[in-house]
Amino acid sequence: MNDKQSLPGVQDVMTRDVISITSDLTVRQAKELMRDKGISGMPVVDRENALLGVISVADIIQAMENNNLNAFISEVMTVNPVFLHEQDTVGHALNACRRYGFGRFPVINEQSKVVGILTTSDIVTRLAQLLRIDQVDEPEEKKEPKDFTTQTYECSIQSMNFDLAGVAASNIKKMLTELGLEGTIIRRAAIAAYDAEMNVVIHAHEGKLSAKVTPHDITIIVEDSGPGIEDVSLAMQPGYSTASDRIREMGFGAGMGLPNIKKSADELAIESSPKGTTLVIKIFID
CATH class of the missing domain: 3.10.580.10 (CBS-domain)
Structure with a gap:
């Protein structure tokens, strides 16, 4: 922040x-x-x-x-x-x-x-509110997006570093806003980037987020090291928790946020192993 x-x-x-x-x-x-x-x-x-x-x-x-x-x-x-x-x-x-x-x-x-x-x-929810992740100031009059060439952004993500959590999503949101993209596109990209970023902060050892914006689409890639997702199909289910059965019975444990990312993306690819996880998030502009 x-x-x-x-x-x-x-x-x-x-x-x-x-x-x-x-x-x-x-x-x-x-x-x-x-x-x-x-x-x-x-x-x-x-x-x-x-x-x-x-x-x-x-x-x-x-x-x-x-x-x-x-x-x-x-x-x-x-x-x-x-x-x-x-x-x-x-x-x-x-x-x-x-x-x-x-x-x-x-x-x-x-x-x-x-x-x-x-x-x-x-x-996660409160930080998103403070960063206004899902809030986009719509112009009074609809404007055409600016002409631009491919834009890129990259940053590292540190495990459990709350001071920097949300910075990547905020910077992506700022970049897309400056390019004059439609508010709904900016909002979807910011939310997807934020959830992916927070997954790394809370669950992984360390990670990296990179974004590439072309006049046609936005691609956000998030790579982390360990511990991986044991069952991706289960993790895609709303409310799923990566905690043990015992901990889930006690009401503890947090899911991976993947359903939110999928909802915001046009395409989502996930590769995961005990060594780490890679998310490729794509949002179409036109």
Whole structure:
């Protein structure tokens, strides 16, 4: 990001509407609440809303197998859960995602009270809003695109470097705007570039993004090193997560964002192995 002062912290991007439960209720009551709210896990708090633990679908399933749904939540919850402080930086949050393999954390304040939930989706969405990735200022009168020869852009992408996340997509958006391209084309290219860029920042070791713009099309190539996508066809499904079964049951883990890229692109080619992944995104201009 060009304006470092606009970098959000955890308290700026977290979800504040937290569904939680107290430890003196039963596992059966937790099961019903999770079903009603459509969630797969939630913080366990005391009467003062201080964090005590976390209960997940995995805990519910284990209790069902043990015929123990009438047990108190305090008996089955995960104690000493990993959490974030609302004053933490988003960079710290992303590092926690990478370190623990989670994509969701309870957020507490200085009094240890739960004030939010943070997911990688919250971070990606909020950053896109700050960068105005999907917003294009349309001219009052439609103008013909400028005559131009092939334009190129290239930059490196650093894993977990939130300070630079979104810079490549922003620069591509700026370049296309200066070329006078249609707003819908600019928006699609910026969104595709942003999602691909964030995939590298959050999931890969390092990467590179290059773009080539001709009067006929836009080609964006994103290459990264490791860990690769185990099943590309699954990753293309909305809501798919690369996390383990256990982590997904707990409501953690983040998908690769490939469905968003596919939606924005006219053509999308993906090659992936344990050594890395290459995306070739093409958007037609005429």
